[in-house]
């Protein structure tokens with residue numbers, strides 16, 4: 001199936017409905033309101049999921065402080081002037097300006113992919129977890145980039161407490177109570193800190209598990225964690241985590257995790273049923289499947305105006321794009337590379353604004369501008385009422401940093417609707433006890449009916 005672009009209509013194809021995709025489309029809706037109404041411009045947003053994920057809230061979703069529904073923003077609701085297509089862009093032929101999209105329906109019916117012609121391309125597929133060839137990792141590793149992974153991990157951790165509480169086998173109990181996180185960036189540290197906090201609270205309700213029975217281990221290959229908040233605050237975060245009995249191992253790597261045993265480069269071995277891999281991200285593999293120019297790390301080479309370098313009608317930003325950081329010190333010599341904007345939400349959101357303005361100007365024939373934003377710093381939560389921050393030169397720790405983390409992200413999460421819901425949840429959480437139930441059975445909703453119908457696991461056994 002093919003959908004052709006008409007000569008009278010400028011079709012903008014936005015690949016990815018994450019930070020960059022959603023914010024760019026939101027702004028295009030406003031900037032090109034008239035053209036969209038008249039039908040002279042069409043914006044198509046493609047994403048495999050019908051929602052944008054506010055990733056900084058994933059650790060809190062895993063801890064149960066925010067419901068999964070409120071961590072995501074429904075694309076169709078916020079982008080009524082755009083066409084939202086739920087599918088995956090599998091190929092882009094920019095010379096011919098055509099993209100191939102595999103939709104859910106195409107997968108089910110075997111109808112084949114859709115080919116969409118476009119005039120302007122916004123390529124924003126973000127990044128994927130950077131998995132290394134560690135033996136056993138592909139079999140047992142758990143990622144932490146999506147809301148499904150965050151909720152799955154929450155259910156898994158609570159499920160391990162149930163296993164530990166109900167087994168008589170000390171080896172099973174020990175492995176169930178050992179939680180290994182690899183990677184000390186904000187995803188890994190926040191996920192570990194929030195989940196440890198939740199698990200420590202949850203074990204009050206287990207008659208045979210004490211908080212000190214659990215082992216929480218953070219493995220980081222470099223000599224510091226949370227580089228985003230600077231060295232001093234990073235060292236504070238290590239002290240704070242260690243004071244909570246969390247085993248932070250710096251300059252240590254995961255060598256193998258075969259047969260559910262985490263083998264570390266310092267010689268230690270931990271039998272574990274939980275291995276969370278948050279050791280960095282790499283650009284989305286779809287970029288390599290285009291003929292667009294990439295840098296040595298696989299990010300799209302972009303100009304400061306967020307155009308793909310040397311390519312007309314192609315734009316990019318966010319984790320997928322190598323955008324020169326115009327606010328960084330100029331390179332020392334002519335052979336030195338220019339510093340790039342780091343892959344984070346702060347740049348993604350601000351770049352989207354400039355990208356949409358420039359794209360709207362290109363459609364209307366106006367001037368385009370360069371993107372320049374000096375990094376404001378970062379905030380990170382280390383569990384309920386604990387945090388660390390380094391923003392605009394100010395360093396905060398403990399409760400003030402945690403409070404700042406909440407205020408900052410509440411101001412940033414898209415739509416008033418989501419802000420109100422998240423605030424209501426935080427308020428209610430302050431009044432009532434934490435939710436500590438595992439809904440792991442959600443992953444197999446047909447189990448009960450299969451039992452009733454006589455086709456379930458239990459029936460097979462009997």
Ligand SMILES: Cc1cc2nc3c(=O)[nH]c(=O)nc-3n(C[C@H](O)[C@H](O)[C@H](O)COP(=O)(O)OP(=O)(O)OC[C@H]3O[C@@H](n4cnc5c(N)ncnc54)[C@H](O)[C@@H]3O)c2cc1C
Pocket residue numbers: 015016017018019020021046047048049051052053055056057058059087088089090124125126127144145146186187284286317318319320343344345346347348379
């Ligand atoms: C747990 C966690 C916590 C974080 N916390 C912070 C923080 O506190 N502060 C901060 O600044 N940054 C944070 N980040 C980083 C931040 O979320 C990313 O830098 C940001 O999401 C990048 O935006 P993006 O639009 O480039 O990618 P994304 O937001 O990841 O969006 C990419 C989108 O493209 C879609 N897509 C992928 N492939 C295709 C395809 N083939 N076809 C169509 N669509 C596709 C994906 O489904 C996704 O929706 C965090 C990240 C994680 C994982």
